Amino acid sequence: MLTELNTTNPGSYFWQGNVACVEGALAAGCKFFAGYPITPANEISEWMSRRIPSFGGVFIQMEDEIASMGAIIGASWGGAKSMTATSGPGFSLMQENIGLAIMTETPCVVVDVQRVGPSTGQATKCAQGDIMQARWGTHGDHEIIALAPNSVQEMFTLTVKAFNLAERYRTPVILLADEIVSHLRERIDVPEKVEVVERQEILQPPFFSSGFDIPKGMPPLGRGLGVSITGSTHDPAGIRATTSPEIHRKLVEGLTFKIQRDKSQLADCEMIGVEGCDIGVISFGCTSRAVEDAIEIVAQRGIRVGHLRLRTIWPFPEEKVRELAEQTNRILVPEMNLGQLSLEVERIVSDGTKVLPLNKIGGGLIFTPSEIASAILRSMER
Amino acid sequence: MRRLSQNLHFARKYLREEVLPTAYCSGCGLGTIMNSFLKAVAEMGHTDLNQFVFCSGIGCSAWIPSPHFRADTIHTTHGRSLTVALGMKLVRPELKVVVFGGDGDMAGIGLNHLVQSARRNLDLTAIMANNMIYGMTGGQIAPTTPIGTKTSTTPFGAFEYPLDVSKLVAAAGASYVARWTTFHVVQLKEAIKKALSKEGFSFVEAVTQCPSIFGRRIGMDEGRRMLQWFRDSSVPVSKAREMRDEELVGKIVVGEFANIEKAGLLRNMKEAAMGVSRVGQEK
Numbered sequence: 001m002l003t004e005l006n007t008t009n010p011g012s013y014f015w016q017g018n019v020a021c022v023e024g025a026l027a028a029g030c031k032f033f034a035g036y037p038i039t040p041a042n043e044i045s046e047w048m049s050r051r052i053p054s055f056g057g058v059f060i061q062m063e064d065e066i067a068s069m070g071a072i073i074g075a076s077w078g079g080a081k082s083m084t085a086t087s088g089p090g091f092s093l094m095q096e097n098i099g100l101a102i103m104t105e106t107p108c109v110v111v112d113v114q115r116v117g118p119s120t121g122q123a124t125k126c127a128q129g130d131i132m133q134a135r136w137g138t139h140g141d142h143e144i145i146a147l148a149p150n151s152v153q154e155m156f157t158l159t160v161k162a163f164n165l166a167e168r169y170r171t172p173v174i175l176l177a178d179e180i181v182s183h184l185r186e187r188i189d190v191p192e193k194v195e196v197v198e199r200q201e202i203l204q205p206p207f208f209s210s211g212f213d214i215p216k217g218m219p220p221l222g223r224g225l226g227v228s229i230t231g232s233t234h235d236p237a238g239i240r241a242t243t244s245p246e247i248h249r250k251l252v253e254g255l256t257f258k259i260q261r262d263k264s265q266l267a268d269c270e271m272i273g274v275e276g277c278d279i280g281v282i283s284f285g286c287t288s289r290a291v292e293d294a295i296e297i298v299a300q301r302g303i304r305v306g307h308l309r310l311r312t313i314w315p316f317p318e319e320k321v322r323e324l325a326e327q328t329n330r331i332l333v334p335e336m337n338l339g340q341l342s343l344e345v346e347r348i349v350s351d352g353t354k355v356l357p358l359n360k361i362g363g364g365l366i367f368t369p370s371e372i373a374s375a376i377l378r379s380m381e382r
Numbered sequence: 383m384r385r386l387s388q389n390l391h392f393a394r395k396y397l398r399e400e401v402l403p404t405a406y407c408s409g410c411g412l413g414t415i416m417n418s419f420l421k422a423v424a425e426m427g428h429t430d431l432n433q434f435v436f437c438s439g440i441g442c443s444a445w446i447p448s449p450h451f452r453a454d455t456i457h458t459t460h461g462r463s464l465t466v467a468l469g470m471k472l473v474r475p476e477l478k479v480v481v482f483g484g485d486g487d488m489a490g491i492g493l494n495h496l497v498q499s500a501r502r503n504l505d506l507t508a509i510m511a512n513n514m515i516y517g518m519t520g521g522q523i524a525p526t527t528p529i530g531t532k533t534s535t536t537p538f539g540a541f542e543y544p545l546d547v548s549k550l551v552a553a554a555g556a557s558y559v560a561r562w563t564t565f566h567v568v569q570l571k572e573a574i575k576k577a578l579s580k581e582g583f584s585f586v587e588a589v590t591q592c593p594s595i596f597g598r599r600i601g602m603d604e605g606r607r608m609l610q611w612f613r614d615s616s617v618p619v620s621k622a623r624e625m626r627d628e629e630l631v632g633k634i635v636v637g638e639f640a641n642i643e644k645a646g647l648l649r650n651m652k653e654a655a656m657g658v659s660r661v662g663q664e665k
Binding site for chain 2: 224
């Protein structure tokens, strides 16, 4: 217990997705975790509470998810890389403070292990219905980065990536997992070396973004810099400006520009068999695992499927979707909701491309490969 | 424009010059609370606020540290300042973390965090300015508004009982709890000094006048009148203990509600991490 090593030794393990997430966070330098009990994210808190003290970090269970989100913002400004983990209902409670983290440019990581909603829904069952909550859950104009793992391996690597992007862009990053990927147990290879973006210090204002000027680090507190951090509209020095249209416009443009600018670089996707394909499939998370098998099934009938699997959900990988749409005029979008990602795809592709939603909700039942294969075959007949 | 020399007032060195004068209404009590806090800090020997981090939520009193204090200040969402402060304190235990807020912020939307901070005995100081109303938003009823009061959302009179916040925080386990009013400036300052020196959670409630939004609704549209009211209706804790509930209606009980030696959250966490099993019982 307390003699456990403060490193994750490289090698192969048989882990649950949520455990891999914790190990990834620790490898990325996470030093503060605050969370509130919720299924199906509990293993993250439990494993973190046991592991983080030996890394010199702090675990605390808060009174709710609002408090958890507040605490990781405070810890991040204290200089610690910080994270929380929750599921849909808790993610809803966090939204106001996620907005605070965006506005104050606070790096932090929020894991949302998606389950069936709305409301309490089916608490232990898998869903992928938080795509739009991740994008627009908090009010006002903003950009967000959200990553979607589809394996235990990616619960590790994308957690590391989430921390790195949070530091690089000084913004909260969402790890949009789902119940199946989080509770899946499979082999994972912990690499010899994990690339980590360290916190950069800036000692002179501007401490905050304005228009095209993006700060390259964070001002440390407790060093006499007199840093003013506020969720109100502020100038680059941090001083409130609650009436100026100009300062507000420049601030919010800066907050969106810093992510929009790097949209192409941020688009982390897997593209397989896209060239000359008969039909395209766009998927993410646990659904993509069934798509992989479905592709083999339909290949026996001579159908070539181009698979675009999204690791980055937000900002939406528009260019990759266009690349796929150039190869085929029909794109199937299977997802465990009533059609959230498919709307984004429709927005991007031209009128000549048919976007075919394939939706499954409730009971936590993942798509079977044959369900997806049948949908592919049906759409080929049209 | 008035020109004030840098050394004219002791508090100037703790303030962000560029944001002065304050946005507070004339007759407001928040300047008195700010003054008492800065006097306490000065008397404790701090020549600047570099060792402090201030957190606040939303409302007029949240503006005491942000933007006024020349210090690291975090102006958070409504009611959530204590949660941000917790994250800060747990990773930077060497810094003094102080939270300012109003009664709406701390005893309304953020009450859970206040009670939980007291329960944890979180090592920081929270100062709650209680003006018995939602002032910034225009005079709506607060959890602290006396029953019967006409406010902008209780046009026929308040029909809910007010909360005794200090009593609640003391019952929840805080190391130090005191209530004074803006009439009791010396006692308020001394209470803040004690609070800042205490291990665990320290809470100072400062009953304050809001003549523009609250006072004028109760026939006291001048700060001076409200201060006289505070003077005349204050009862020391010791005396209040001997009074019946009906005698205490309309009174403001002032003094210390808790002042105990008790391990704070930081010490308990440290000991738990060392594998020492203990409950946070009083010494």
